[in-house]
Amino acid sequence: MKKILVVDDDPNILQLVKIQLQDAGYVVLQATNGYEALEILANDRPDLAIVDVMMPGMDGFTVTKEFKRTTDIPVLLLTAKGELEDKERGFLAGSDDYVVKPFEPKELLFRIHAILRRYDKAADDLIQAGSLMINRQSYEVSVGYKVLLLPLKEFELLSLLASRPNQVFTRDILLERVWGFDYEGDEQTLNVHIKRIRGKLDQLTKDVVISTVRGVGYKLEVLA
Template identity: 80%
Template sequence: MKILVVDDDPNILELVNIHLSQAGYEVIKAANGALALEKLDEQLPDLAVVDVMMPGMDGFELTKRLRSEADIPVLLLTAKGELEDKEKGFLAGSDDYVVKPFEPRELLFRINAILRRYDKAVDVLIQAGPLRINRQSYEVSIGKKVLLLPLKEFELLSVLASKPNQVFERDFLIERVWGFDYEGDEQTLNVHIKRLRDKLEGLPEGIHITTVRGVGYKLEVAGT
C-alpha cells in the first residue's frame, strides 16, 4: 500500500517515512503541496498524510485538491490543536487529525483505522508465491491443498502475505488484526503465530513465518 506524506519539515518527513516503511507501507515523500500534486501524476497513493502549516499551499487547500483530484483519504498533521483548526480540516475533507508532537504508534493506529473504513487494508485476492488468499471467500490455498483457518489466523496470514518477505512490527499486526482498542497482551499474537507456523510447516513449497527479534514477523516465500 502506498502512502503520500507531505511536510515541509525534513525531520518530520523522514520520521514518518521510517515508521511507515517499517510497518510495511510504500512511502511517497513530498516537501510541499505543489510537489505532492505532481506525485499524483506518477502514481496514486491509497492515503495521504498532510502537514497543515506549509508555505504556499497549506494543508487545508492541499486536502481539498487531493479529495477532488484523487479521492483518497487524508490525515492531517499539525502543531495546532484548537477546535477551529480541526473543524477547518474536516470541512476541507480530511478523515482524521493528529497534533504534533505525536507518537508514531498513534499515527499508525489512525492510518490503519482510516484504511479499514475505506476497506483498503488489503486486496481481496492476495498472491504470495504459491500461496493464494481469497478474502471474499476466506479460502487459503497452496497448490491443490486448501487450509481451513479460524478468522484471526486468516486475518493475520493475510496481512503477512500482503507483503512477502517484509517485516511487520508486532504492534502493527496486533492493531490490524485485533483492532485499535485491543486490551490484551502480546501473548495472543504469539499463540496465533505458532498455530500458523504449525500449519505451514508441513508444506513443501518453502513458505514459513520468521521472527525478527525485537521487531516482529515476516512471511518468507521462496522465489519472491
Template identity: 80%
Template sequence: MLKVLVVDDDPNILELVSIQLTQAGYRVLKASNGFEALEIIEEESPDLAVVDVMMPGMDGYTLTKKIRTETEIPVLLLTAKGELEDKEKGFLAGSDDYVVKPFEPKELQFRINAILRRYDKAVDVFIQAGPLTINRQSYEVSVGNKVLLLPLKEFELLSVLASRPNTVFTRELLLERVWGYDYEGDEQTLNVHIKRVRGQLEKLTQAVRIATVRGVGYKLEVDSL
C-alpha cells in the first residue's frame, strides 16, 4: 500500500486529510511538525509528503528543502497563502505541487495521484518482479526465454503494478495512471484489462499473479524465492 506522510500543526486539517486519503486506499503517516516528519521519513520512507507551509519551528519551505536534499520523495505543499510569490517560493524549495486552503479533499487526492503518476513514468527501463522482467523500451514482458507482447494499456497496467510488487494500488489510482487524469469511463474498463493481463501472466509463470483486494484495488503478488 502506498504511504503518504501528512505534516500539519492543525489537528483538524491533519485529521481531515488523513481520513480522505485513508478512504482512497493510502496508508497515512501523520506528523505535527517538521522535526517529527523527518524522523518518520527516515523510518518509513513514504511515497509522498503533504506539507503545510505555516508551521512553528520549521516551516514547510525549510522542510521541503530538507526532504528534497536528502530523499527523492515528492512533496505537495498545503497553505493558506495563494500569492504568486508564495507559490514561487514553494516551487523553488522543491515542491511538486501547491494546494491553497480552503480546499476540496477530493482535489487534494487528485493532485496526489497526478504527482505519483508523473513519478512512475520516470521509472527504470527494466522492471523486475520476481522472475518477471518488463522492458519498457521494447514493451516486452518475459520470464526466462518466454516473451509476451501486450497491448499498450495492458502493458502500462502491468508496469504500474510491477513497479511496487505486493503493494496495493486503488482502482482510482490505476485508472488515473494508465488512462489519465481526465478519464471519464468507469471501473469496468479496468476490470476487463486486469482479467486479460491475468490470463496472459498465467502463460508465463505461476510465481507472479494479480490479486484483488476487495473494496480497494489490486496488487501484484510475487512469490519469495
C-alpha cells in the first residue's frame, strides 16, 4: 500500500486530503509545517509528498528542495497561487507536479496516480520510450536490431529522462541524481553530456528527442 505524506498548515486541507487519500487506498502521514515533515522523513519513507507552498517558517519551495536534496521522493506542490512564476519556482525546486487551490479531489488523485506510475517505471529494468528500449541490466540502448552502448553517465542520464517522458527535470536534479549530491562541477558537464546523447539518438531514431526547457532544464519527448 502506497504511503503519502501531506504537509499543510491548514487543518481543514489536511483533513480533506487525508479523507480523499484514505478512501483511495493510501496510507496517510501528516505534518503541519516543513520542520515536522523533515522529522517524519528522517524516520519514515513515504512514496510521495503533497506539500503546500504558503507555509510559515519554511515554505513549500524550501521543503521540496530539502526533500530532493536527500531523497528521490516525488513532490506535488499544493498552493493557492497559479501564476507562471510560481510554477517555475516549483519546478526549479524539484517538484514533479503542481495543483492550484481550490482543486477537485479527483484531479488530485489523478495527478498522484500519474506521478507514482512514472516513478514506478523509473525502477523498471526495461524502459521504453517510443521506439527506444533501454535495458538497465545490460546497459544497452536499442531501436529494433540497432544497439547503442553509452558511457555510464550518459546511460544514467538518458535512463532518467526516458523513465518519465515529457516531464521537465531541472539541471540541479539531473546533476544530483546522476553525478551525486557532492558533485562540485558546473552545469557545463551536464550540457556536454546532453549534446552527446542527442547526437547519438539522432543516428538511432527520429521519434525520441531531448528538449531544452529554457531556464529550467531538460525533458525527453516522444514524437508522434
